[in-house]
Amino acid sequence: MGIAFSQYFRLLKHEMTLEFKNRQALTSLLVYSLATIFISYLSYRQKLDPVSWNALFWIIMLFAATNAIARSFLQESRGLQLYHYTLLEPSLVILAKTSYNIILLAFLGFSNLFVFSVFFELPVQDFLQFLIGLLLGSFGLSAVLTLVSGLVSRAQSTAALVAILGFPLLFPLLITIIKFSYNAIEGNSWAVNQPNLVLLIALNSIIVALSYLLFPYLWRE
Numbered sequence: 001m002g003i004a005f006s007q008y009f010r011l012l013k014h015e016m017t018l019e020f021k022n023r024q025a026l027t028s029l030l031v032y033s034l035a036t037i038f039i040s041y042l043s044y045r046q047k048l049d050p051v052s053w054n055a056l057f058w059i060i061m062l063f064a065a066t067n068a069i070a071r072s073f074l075q076e077s078r079g080l081q082l083y084h085y086t087l088l089e090p091s092l093v094i095l096a097k098t099s100y101n102i103i104l105l106a107f108l109g110f111s112n113l114f115v116f117s118v119f120f121e122l123p124v125q126d127f128l129q130f131l132i133g134l135l136l137g138s139f140g141l142s143a144v145l146t147l148v149s150g151l152v153s154r155a156q157s158t159a160a161l162v163a164i165l166g167f168p169l170l171f172p173l174l175i176t177i178i179k180f181s182y183n184a185i186e187g188n189s190w191a192v193n194q195p196n197l198v199l200l201i202a203l204n205s206i207i208v209a210l211s212y213l214l215f216p217y218l219w220r221e
Helices: 002-021 023-044 050-069 078-087 090-119 127-154 160-186 190-220
Strands: none
Touching: 002 090, 023 050, 023 090, 050 090, 050 127, 050 160, 090 127, 090 190, 127 160, 127 190, 160 190
């Protein structure tokens, strides 16, 4: 168990080190989000109703997640993948990559929320609920897209296929996230939002469990 944890944290550190060495990718994602929000500001001039604000926020998050996570496995050389295949447990590889992508997407989400607060008046009534929804949404988006990225890399295909395969899998998650976030924006009580919260946690748990169980079979192909 101790060895597994050690390998997991080393893989997580490796992912972070690669990101800091290639800061251009992270910078491009931040610029993309900033440009999209600024263009929205020029179009709406702060006249965004809560429904449109919520939809726009998660549209930007979805495309940022796709661009950020599509390269999870695709940026690795075949030699590095073979090295990992020889020395590491595949379940640890997928968990480490998913964990890193959750951190990355949560950072992008908080950055987007800050930029939104600069250009638009925040309509969120229950900020704690919204932040929890943001974290759970980042978790689910990262888990699904990381697994799809691994599948696409084994098929030796392009990053565009991640979006094509990922979107149908993300529909139930996105619908639940949007409902949860909208209830937080409206300031509805936790009791009203509890079914969405339970469903989000259940979906995230199922996605991680499937990644943990199915990725080793994909890894061996």
